[in-house]
Structure formats: structure tokens, C-alpha cells
Amino acid sequence: MSKFVFLIPLLPLIGFLINGLGRNLLSRTAVVLIGCGTLISSFILSAILFKEILSKGIATGVITYFDFINTAGLDIKFAFQVDQLSVLFLLIINGIGSLIHIYSAAYMHDETVPHYARYFAYLNLFVFSMLLLVLGANFVVMFIGWEGVGLCSYLLIGFWFKNANYNNAAKKAFVMNRIGDLGFLLAIFWMLSQFGTVAYLDLFPKASSAPVTVLTGITMLLFIGAMGKSAQIPLYTWLPDAMAGPTPVSALIHAATMVTAGIYMIARSNVLYSLAPISQNVVAIIGISTALLAATIALKQNDIKKILAYSTVSQLGLMFLALGVGAYGAGVFHVMTHAFFKALLFLGAGSVIHAMHHEQDITKMGGLKKLLPITHITFLIGCLAISGIPPFAGFFSKDEILIAALEKNPIYYMLGILTSLMTAFYMFRLYFLTFAGEFRGTAKQRDHLHESPAAMTWPLRILALFSIVGGLIGIPSVLLNDSNWLATYLSPVISAHENEHPYVHLSHGAELALMIGLVVVIAGVIYSAMKRYAQATVVLESNDEGVSKFLSNKWYVDELYNAIIVKPINFTTSFLSRIVDNKIIDGLVNGIGRALQYSSRQLRLLQSGQVGSYVLIMVISIIIFFIFQLFWKF
Amino acid sequence: MPINYYILLSVALFSIGIVGVLTRRNAIIIFMCIEIMLNAVNVLLVAFSKMHHLRAFVADRATTVGTDAQLFVFFIMVVAAAEVTVGLAIIVMLYRNIHSVDINFLNRLKH
Numbered sequence: 156m157s158k159f160v161f162l163i164p165l166l167p168l169i170g171f172l173i174n175g176l177g178r179n180l181l182s183r184t185a186v187v188l189i190g191c192g193t194l195i196s197s198f199i200l201s202a203i204l205f206k207e208i209l210s211k212g213i214a215t216g217v218i219t220y221f222d223f224i225n226t227a228g229l230d231i232k233f234a235f236q237v238d239q240l241s242v243l244f245l246l247i248i249n250g251i252g253s254l255i256h257i258y259s260a261a262y263m264h265d266e267t268v269p270h271y272a273r274y275f276a277y278l279n280l281f282v283f284s285m286l287l288l289v290l291g292a293n294f295v296v297m298f299i300g301w302e303g304v305g306l307c308s309y310l311l312i313g314f315w316f317k318n319a320n321y322n323n324a325a326k327k328a329f330v331m332n333r334i335g336d337l338g339f340l341l342a343i344f345w346m347l348s349q350f351g352t353v354a355y356l357d358l359f360p361k362a363s364s365a366p367v368t369v370l371t372g373i374t375m376l377l378f379i380g381a382m383g384k385s386a387q388i389p390l391y392t393w394l395p396d397a398m399a400g401p402t403p404v405s406a407l408i409h410a411a412t413m414v415t416a417g418i419y420m421i422a423r424s425n426v427l428y429s430l431a432p433i434s435q436n437v438v439a440i441i442g443i444s445t446a447l448l449a450a451t452i453a454l455k456q457n458d459i460k461k462i463l464a465y466s467t468v469s470q471l472g473l474m475f476l477a478l479g480v481g482a483y484g485a486g487v488f489h490v491m492t493h494a495f496f497k498a499l500l501f502l503g504a505g506s507v508i509h510a511m512h513h514e515q516d517i518t519k520m521g522g523l524k525k526l527l528p529i530t531h532i533t534f535l536i537g538c539l540a541i542s543g544i545p546p547f548a549g550f551f552s553k554d555e556i557l558i559a560a561l562e563k564n565p566i567y568y569m570l571g572i573l574t575s576l577m578t579a580f581y582m583f584r585l586y587f588l589t590f591a592g593e594f595r596g597t598a599k600q601r602d603h604l605h606e607s608p609a610a611m612t613w614p615l616r617i618l619a620l621f622s623i624v625g626g627l628i629g630i631p632s633v634l635l636n637d638s639n640w641l642a643t644y645l646s647p648v649i650s651a652h653e654n655e656h657p658y659v660h661l662s663h664g665a666e667l668a669l670m671i672g673l674v675v676v677i678a679g680v681i682y683s684a685m686k687r688y689a690q691a692t693v694v695l696e697s698n699d700e701g702v703s704k705f706l707s708n709k710w711y712v713d714e715l716y717n718a719i720i721v722k723p724i725n726f727t728t729s730f731l732s733r734i735v736d737n738k739i740i741d742g743l744v745n746g747i748g749r750a751l752q753y754s755s756r757q758l759r760l761l762q763s764g765q766v767g768s769y770v771l772i773m774v775i776s777i778i779i780f781f782i783f784q785l786f787w788k789f
Numbered sequence: 790m791p792i793n794y795y796i797l798l799s800v801a802l803f804s805i806g807i808v809g810v811l812t813r814r815n816a817i818i819i820f821m822c823i824e825i826m827l828n829a830v831n832v833l834l835v836a837f838s839k840m841h842h843l844r845a846f847v848a849d850r851a852t853t854v855g856t857d858a859q860l861f862v863f864f865i866m867v868v869a870a871a872e873v874t875v876g877l878a879i880i881v882m883l884y885r886n887i888h889s890v891d892i893n894f895l896n897r898l899k900h
Contacts (some may be wrong), residue, residue: 763896764896765896766892766893766895766896767811767814767892767893770810770811771811774807774810
């Protein structure tokens with residue numbers, strides 16, 4: 156099987172090429188077949204690979220294809236690394252990617268065929284880049300995928316490129332990502348100069364030989380890269396704006412591709428992070444601050460996709476908290492469960508938006524329960540999963556993160572709990588405002604309401620199923636001994652370094668009590684959200700004063716960035732353009748030209764056409780030569 | 790006779806030629822002035838040639854030093870004669886075309 160690993164990323168690439176180049180020739184059916192078919196085949200291949208890894212029938216390791224960069228002292232191979240971590244990500248990316256492709260086939264049906272094909276081509280390229288990122292056996296191959304993911308997010312966020320706002324959102328995402336990419340690139344250079352290699356298997360054993368300061372520097376730079384991709388403070392503002400793209404794209408960005416890249420990268424380089432405690436603390440602090448900040452913002456948003464976007468930022472923060480406290484397995488676990496329920500929520504939101512004729516304001520929804528039964532049930536499952544109600548998937552992964560945080564530092568735990576409570580509140584605010592109560596939209600929207608076609612509801616059902624059972628692969632030992640399958644599965648790649656930290660181990664009883672207490676409190680929060688929003692006929696909340704104004708304006712972070720970064724840059728560039736370029740450089744060039752023109756106009760007068768004047772000039776010149784000859788001392 | 794007189798004569802002739810070329814408008818007169826300048830140079834060449842030859846002749850009667858300059862004079866006269874034929878032909882053509890030999894009418898090359 157390992158012979159065919161290259162097919163896994165290659166198939167989406169082929170799909171991209173066919174759909175992208177043939178977008179004016181192919182029919183709609185062909186586009187869907189190629190777009191979904193390549194990805195589903197790729198998923199089947201990954202599933203086979205996964206099965207072989209499980210049965211240990213395949214040796215995990217590096218498969219080298221060709222020399223990518225090979226010069227003196229620098230040998231970078233184009234190689235794929237097949238191990239537990241990368242195959243797990245392959246499954247997530249291909250599985251959820253396939254569902255989103257199928258869903259998109261129905262969701263994007265209003266587009267004309269060339270745009271439809273373009274959309275699928277971009278989706279396939281997106282998945283291809285992400286697969287390359289995950290499969291790469293060294294940081295350079297990972298970086299290729301990393302850049303490809305950034306490019307595709309730009310293309311897809313700006314998919315409706317005729318809208319200037321959407322284009323701006325796309326540019327914002329791209330620029331923010333570039334800032335992070337610079338950090339990643341510097342980290343790669345530093346690793347090359349320090350270790351002389353970027354291949355994981357060569358580099359990680361050498362890591363402990365490097366001084367801690369160097370490792371801290373490298374890991375901090377890597378984390379800057381992760382900040383950009385995975386939307387952490389201070390580079391998170393692009394993700395909520397990325398809602399400009401079609402809704403399935405948001406699902407893809409938030410669940411399967413893109414934002415999980417940062418988590419994957421840090422989980423992959425866990426050896427380095429374990430050796431650099433300062434970086435770990437920074438990761439944890441940034442993670443928990445992002446989680447809190449985004450959760451508070453999400454409390455006051457009214458756009459269905461914005462709420463989900465901020466909840467993604469918040470959940471990513473929790474994942475980084477897990478990585479920061481050394482619980483890499485828990486972080487990866489949460490990536491997986493989050494991929495299930497966040498894809499579910501986004502696709503559900505897409506279904507709602509589809510039914511509502513592109514209305515995204517939840518204050519104008521309500522009472523959709525009866526009209527969209529499948530969407531309603533699956534969305535409810537998604538909300539329960541993200542809120543951490545057992546036995547849904549989110550409960551297990553979030554609990555694992557929180558316990559790991561508690562063992563590291565109780566403050567992280569408290570803030571994590573606070574985030575979870577807020578998550579439960581805003582998710583159920585969203586749920587009740589959308590599905591409960593009376594319909595608050597226009598009569599025209601009401602007549603249009605309908606359940607989405609099967610191509611959209613089946614992905615929802617499948618994702619709902621996984622959101623229910625997905626957590627069972629990581630049941631904590633408190634509930635059932637030796638049942639954390641995921642931790643065992645990932646142990647060859649990750650856990651060897653986790654135990655180095657002196658954890659304060661809780662007794663099982665205390666852990667269980669905390670767990671039950673948390674679930675009870677979350678249930679209480681959900682109940683209060685229900686009392687407040689379930690029967691709201693008209694939303695009376697005003698967001699015009701005090702804290703709520705502050706929160707609904709997203710802490711004014713965009714305004715702050717505008718004031719301290721965008722405006723000064725704009726000012727400097729306009730100064731450079733108006734003064735330095737227009738006046739000085741253009742002045743110099745034009746000045747030379749004008750001087751030549753002027754002097755030649757004057758010189759032209761000498762050529763009068765009068766023979767006499769020519770002769771006079773000749774004579775004068777000869778006399779001047781004579782004078783020179785006589786008086787010039789050589 | 791001192792060489793100075795020849796030089797002065799030659800300078801005077803040459804200056805007359807230059808002034809003539811610069812001030813006159815009649816093409817034939819300008820032509821004559823050019824001839825005067827050529828002949829001024831000829832005079833000078835012959836004078837210097839004779840001077841050098843005399844100096845060498847005192848030491849050695851069979852010497853040919855200095856005589857080559859006089860050969861140049863013949864060359865110049867031949868070239869001048871050829872130039873005159875061409876020049877006069879141009880002037881004739883000029884007269885046929887514009888019915889004048891005034892060089893100030895000859896400014897059409899400018900355009």
C-alpha cells in the first residue's frame with residue numbers, strides 16, 4: 156500500500172487540473188464527478204492506509220520520491236512521512252473534505268458552470284495542499300503545502316470576486332497568513348543552520364543537542380507561523396472575515412484544512428516544544444487568551460457564520476492550550492472532534508442560509524425547527540457536541556484538555572472552564588434564536604423555507620453521527636480503564652515526551668467530580684440560554700452601550716490594527732509614492748530628459764543653413780585648436 | 790632675405806583668404822579666396838623648404854634635404870586644380886538652378 160501513498164495527494168491535484176483547465180468544456184455532472192470522485196478515492200486510499208497501520212502490516216516511515224533541493228551541504232528530499240499522526244490527519248482531511256465536496260455540489264448549484272468548475276478546482280487544490288502539508292517528511296515539503304493552503308484560502312474567500320468587501324477579506328486573510336509564513340520560513344532557515352537538516356526523523360533526535368535559547372527561538376518562530384494559519388492572537392482577525400467565502404468553504408477552512416495546520420505543525424514538532432518550556436508557556440497563554448477573547452466576542456454577534464467563526468477561534472485557542480501544556484494528544488483529539496462538529500455546524504448553517512435565501516442574521520430567523528427537521532436535529536447535535544455534553548464528541552476532547560491544563564496550572568483550568576461555559580451559552584443562543592420560537596423574517600422568506608436537498612442533508616447526518624460517537628476513541632481512564640484508544644494510537648509519535656513534565660496527578664475521584672460538576676454547570680448555562688432566547692419573538696437586546704457594545708464591536712481589535720498598523724503603513728506608502736517616487740525619482744528622470752530636450756533645442760539654432768555661419772564656426776574652432784596647441788602644457 | 794618676410798606675406802595672404810570666405814556672398818569670390826589660402830600655404834612651404842635646403846647645402850653639396858616640401862606644393866596645386874574643376878561645375882549647376890551664385894540662397898539643405 157505504501158507504494159500508492161503518492162496517489163493520496165495526487166488525485167485531488169489531478170481533479171484540480173481537470174476541473175480548472177476544462178471549466179469551459181465540462182458539464183456540471185462531470186465537474187461534480189471529478190471533484191468529488193478524486194477526493195473520495197483519495198479518502199478510500201487513506202482509509203486502507205489507516206487500516207494497514209492499525210494492523211501493523213505496514214512499517215511507518217519515510218517514503219522518498221526525489222531530491223528536491225540538493226546542493227553542497229544541503230540535501231532536502233521530496234519525501235512523505237507515513238505515521239500515526241499524518242494518517243490520522245489524512246483521514247480527517249479527506250473524510251470531511253469529501254463530505255463538504257458532496258454538500259457543495261448542491262449548495263453551489265446556482266453558479267454558472269465555469270464558476271462551478273472553478274469552485275471545485277479550488278476545493279481540490281485546497282485539499283491537495285493540505286494533504287501535502289500533512290504528508291511532508293520535512294519542514295520544506297510542509298511549507299509548500301502551507302503556502303498552498305494560504306493561496307487557496309485567498310482564492311476561495313474571494314470566490315465571489317466581484318464584491319469588493321469579499322476581496323478585501325481575501326486579501327486580509329492572505330496578508331495575515333504571510334506574516335505567519337515569514338515566521339515559519341525563518342524557523343526553517345534557523346533549523347537548517349543549527350541542525351543542517353529539516354527532515355523530521357533526522358532533526359528530532361538531534362534537537363536535545365541544541366541550546367535551549369536556540370530551541371526557544373525556533374519554536375517561537377514556528378508558533379508565529381501557527382498563529383497566522385490557526386488564527387491566534389494577534390493574527391486571528393482574518394478568520395471571522397473569511398466568512399466572505401461560500402459557506403462550505405468556511406466549513407473546509409474551519410474543520411478539515413487550513414486552521415488545523417498550525418496544530419498539526421506544533422504536534423509534529425512536539426519534540427522541539429517539549430525542550431523549550433518558555434515557548435510552551437507562550438503557546439498556552441496565547442491559546443487560552445485567544446479562547447477567552449473569541450468566546451466573549453461570540454456572545455454578542457448576530458451573524459450565524461460570525462458566531463461559528465469566533466467559536467472556531469476559541470476552540471483553536473483551547474487546542475493551543477493543550478499543546479502548550481504538553482498534552483499534544485489531547486490537542487490532536489480536539490482537532491478531530493472539532494473537525495466533526497464544526498463541519499457539521501457550518502454545513503448546518505449553510506443549510507439554514509440556503510433555506511433563508513442568503514439571510515445570515517439570526518435575529519431575523521427563529522422557528523426553523525419544524526421546517527428544517529434534519530438540519531435542526533443535526534445542528535442540535537453539533538451544539539451539544541461543542542458545548543461538551545456527554546456522550547457527544549466534544550465532551551471527551553475538551554475534558555482531556557481541561558484536565559491536562561489543571562495538572563499544569565489551575566489558572567489555565569479556570570479560564571478554560573470559563574471559555575467552555577461561554578461556548579455553551581453562545582452556541583445555544585445561536586441555536587434557540589435560529590430554531591426555536593416564532594419566525595421573525597419577512598413573509599417572502601417564510602414561503603421560501605424548505606429543507607435542503609439530499610446531497611446536503613446526508614453529509615449532515617454522517618457528520619452528526621461522528622459528532623456523537625467520535626469522542627469514544629478517547630474515553631478518559633476515569634470513566635473506563637485503558638480505553639483512551641487515541642492516546643495509545645498516537646503514542647509512537649507523541650507521548651514519549653509528555654511524561655517528562657512533573658504533573659500533579661489528580662485522584663480519579665476528584666477528576667470525576669470536576670467532570671460531573673462541569674457538565675452540570677454547562678447544562679445550567681444551556682438552560683439559562685433557553686429561558687432567555689427560546690421564546691424571543693423579537694430580539695430586544697441592544698448592543699449600543701457598555702460592555703455589549705464593546706463585545707459586539709469585537710473588542711475594537713480591527714480598529715486598533717487599523718490605527719496602529721494599516722494607517723501608518725498607508726501613510727508611509729502614500730508619502731513614498733507622492734513625494735519620493737513622484738517628486739524625487741520621477742523628477743530626476745524627467746529632469747534629465749527635459750534638460751536634454753532644452754539643450755538640444757538651443758543647439759539646433761546653430762544649424763541655420765547659412766553656409767557663412769558654418770564657415771565662421773569652422774574658423775573659430777580652428778583658432779581655438781591653435782590656441783590650445785600653443786598654450787596647452789602637456 | 791630673412792624668412793620672416795615670407796611668413797608675413799603668407800599670413801597676410803591667408804588672412805585675406807579667410808576674411809574673404811567669411812564676408813563675401815558670391816560663390817566665385819569665395820572660391821578665389823580659398824585658392825588664395827592654398828597659395829599662401831604653398832608660399833610658406835616653398836620658403837621653408839628653401840631655407841632648410843640652404844642650411845644643409847652648405848655642409849654637403851649633394852644633399853636633397855628640404856626638397857620634398859616643394860613636391861608637396863605640386864601636389865597641392867594639382868589637387869587645387871581638380872577642386873576648381875569640381876567647384877566651378879557645382880557653381881555652374883547652382884547658377885542654372887537658382888539663377889544666382891549667392892551662397893545665402895543655399896540654405897535649403899537645412900529643411
